[in-house]
Amino acid sequence: MISTAPLHLWQGRIDQAEGQAARRWHQWVQPWAADQAAGIALLGLACDEGVKRNQGRTGARQGPAAIRSALANLAWHGTCALYDAGDVACIDDDLEGAQQAYAERLGQLLEEGHLPLGLGGGHEIAFASFLGLAEHLRRRQPCPRIGILNFDAHFDLRHAAHSSSGTPFRQIAEYCRQAGMPFDYCCLGVSELSNTQALFDQARALDVRYLLDRQMQSWNLPAIEECLDRFLEGIDVLYMTLCLDVLPASQAPGVSAPSAHGVEVQVVEHLVRRARASGKLRVADIAELNPGLDQDRRTARVAARLLASLIH
Template sequence: MFQNIWQGRLDGEELLFHRLFQRVKEEQNYDNISTNDFALHGFAVDEGVRRNRGRQGAKDAPDVIRKNMSNFPVILPNFSMLDFGNITCEDGNLENAQNNLAKNVSKVLLKGGKSLVLGGGHEVTYAHYLGIKTAYPEQKIGIINIDAHFDNRQPEKGVGPSSGTGFWQIAQEGPINSLHIGIQRNSNTLKLFDTAHQYGMKYVLSDELFFENLPSVYQRIDDLLENVDFAYLTICMDVFNASIAPGVSASAYNGIFADATFMHFYRHILKNKKLVALDVAEVNPPFDIQDRTARLAACLVNEWLMI
């Protein structure tokens, strides 16, 4: 199924030569997951983006990101990743697609695996969270959202949940433990800031992401993670500047960069042992240039695979 996607430079079959494409296994049986295996799903869905009036095309992203991951070198000798294919939404039934992903994610976590999801629109957030909550119903789950947007708007009547409603939906199910990093003042109305305050959603503005302020950013990350049982990291690629991430559903001319400051706090999150799930969202191949956005998403995912 993925033979034409997981391809790369073959330098040799010895472990020291291995690249990702040599270690990824196509899988359908969740019983074959071992502890600490990475279990990959593609969420080839952008129905939520359509409902949110964004630029469609993110449903094409999972396979493009896979291709850009394929050639990365394998760093850890015991690295293992199982690819369970793509979840689609051909009939416009977003809720069904979200439930399908949630069901599969819960199977991964109950087997001791690590859940990795390639979106798709940011409607993946609610689905991924639902899967974690299904696996750990009594545990406190912390969510770190690296994003220009809160995605906490209330669903419109007659439209339903979208790529912009995930955190509002999560907050309806009980106390939410979330930290939103990279929030843009010019991308969120006062209502969205007010909703964040009402539900206790913590945030770090994009303007606060500079090197001298890293101790404060670290502290806010640690404050969240120290008080939860499991952690989930979601990255919306529209948080980045349009020059390095042109292929997104809502581009940002003044977005952040994947510079030293970003990589410091990003790796700080990835090193936390409570992290069990990660996804990237809103890569939009039809609007990308030279696969810049897909390549950046692949690199961010690969950082987790090397820790």
């Protein structure tokens, strides 16, 4: 089910004395409708069925609403149009149906020239985002070279009978194999202790580029930038996804699996901006916010800042 834009979440301070230069997100965002001028389009996947199937702590279906609420009062520094395209909800545990509906709506946004930014929800959003992008591009060329940049403590390459928050990149690899497309996957912030040897073996078999969380520190920034730049040079189109459990638990407590180590938000934001500056970004999303586990809305605020860094 696709709901309309929940405009009641877009509320915040209004600084009338400072005029138009004091606008905030809630004053700039508009409901999406077909055939509007191209801009940024927010699209939520209100779902945590994938987290449930992956034996995680549920509650991420409330993530899109919490991210909107955190975005609402941020100062707006952009010039492009900003739309809220609503939420795709997972009904009756039909994760696969929700992913397909999300992919179709995302494809429509791409057809209209928008940059879709996804709001999760569990990381099952990743397969839906990639599916929408790939189907859109393949209508123009049979084998587009899509790079997948994932900031995550987990590879999410699990083998399972059904889709879950732990399987999206294995599903993408299978899609690419069947479509005759290259599988270009870079995962930054991997926790060695949160991924079994089987998952590392799978990553190597699929030629996944990755850096461990302990390598993703500010003292190592030149090497990280070189790794990212090499990846970006070899692709035509970028899909970027951020799983909030890549951050330290102190910065992102409101996730299904808080990180004991993680990558500092300053490093993640810098790399997000660097990837955005490549000019190749076509779709991005942010996942795994669980508001019921958040403390002082810390995780929601970090999610909002990272999302804003894709625009400003």
